[in-house]
Amino acid sequence: MTDTLHVESTGNGFPLVMLHGWGMHGGIWDDCVRSLAGRWRVVRPDLPGHGRSPALPGPGDLDSLTECVASHCPREMMLVGWSLGGLIAMRMAQQLPLRVRHLVLVASTPRFVSGPDWPCGVASSVLESFGTGLSADFRRTVRDFLTLQVRGDERAPELLRDLKHRLFAHGDPDPMALQQGLNLLAGTDLRPDLGRIIQPTLVIAGDRDRVTPPEAGRRLARSVEGSRFLSIKGASHAPFLSHRIEFLGALIDFLNEAGR
Numbered sequence: 001m002t003d004t005l006h007v008e009s010t011g012n013g014f015p016l017v018m019l020h021g022w023g024m025h026g027g028i029w030d031d032c033v034r035s036l037a038g039r040w041r042v043v044r045p046d047l048p049g050h051g052r053s054p055a056l057p058g059p060g061d062l063d064s065l066t067e068c069v070a071s072h073c074p075r076e077m078m079l080v081g082w083s084l085g086g087l088i089a090m091r092m093a094q095q096l097p098l099r100v101r102h103l104v105l106v107a108s109t110p111r112f113v114s115g116p117d118w119p120c121g122v123a124s125s126v127l128e129s130f131g132t133g134l135s136a137d138f139r140r141t142v143r144d145f146l147t148l149q150v151r152g153d154e155r156a157p158e159l160l161r162d163l164k165h166r167l168f169a170h171g172d173p174d175p176m177a178l179q180q181g182l183n184l185l186a187g188t189d190l191r192p193d194l195g196r197i198i199q200p201t202l203v204i205a206g207d208r209d210r211v212t213p214p215e216a217g218r219r220l221a222r223s224v225e226g227s228r229f230l231s232i233k234g235a236s237h238a239p240f241l242s243h244r245i246e247f248l249g250a251l252i253d254f255l256n257e258a259g260r
Contacts, residue, residue, distance in 0.1 A: 005072045006052035006170070007045045011037025015074035016255070017084030018044050019105075022181045023142040025051025025170035028082075032240055033159035035248050040255070045072055049177020051170030056068045060180030062188055066091040071090060078255060081236065082106040083183055083212065087188055094196040100119065102258045103201040104251060107209055107237045109216035110190035110223075117193075120215040138175045142167065152208035153236035155243075162241055190225060194223040202254045204247065206235030228254070 026044030049055030086108020114121035125130025131139035150156045205217035221229035232239045241246040
């Protein structure tokens, strides 16, 4: 891939790559970096079309995104993916098993949309409404998505203020990339491929998450052999912000046990 992503790297040691979610940027991890950079080299790309990274030409399908992100990552890494970033992280783990040593999935799911055999998702109409809103006012639409993300969190008011403060800190996301991201959330189903994930895996969910309900995380963990599942009490879709101490404790324990 020739497209150059904006990537920030902090600290020394074995690389820890952290992928953000839809509409955000790598700076969303800044508060976590302070506790991680003394142990690992923390690498935070802005996904294509987000933050300071240019959008990808073409349809922006999951494999293209994965190839682009992987081309900007270290040769070997531990990988953390939040929400949409979790889809990319799962695909990287499947396609690059020798490069991805350990995998952490945060408020993510192999299928975001609910269906007859998958009740633990959002209705397709929810994502369709965000797609309609993008063409009218993409900045407002992204802010509205933040409101959905914090719903139910025991610290919702301060979490929403925090997310809104960070939202455009790296600039405006590209509206076409936002639409492509919604298309991925609406149309991706990685359940048939979960057996290809062979890395030690930790799945972290918020027990009040309305975007990726904790049951989705439980089912994800059951489908990845040897993985662990953690539900953080009182948290919604961004537990690394609202419940950072609990999140970091679980992440650091897992990575330390991984031997890096």
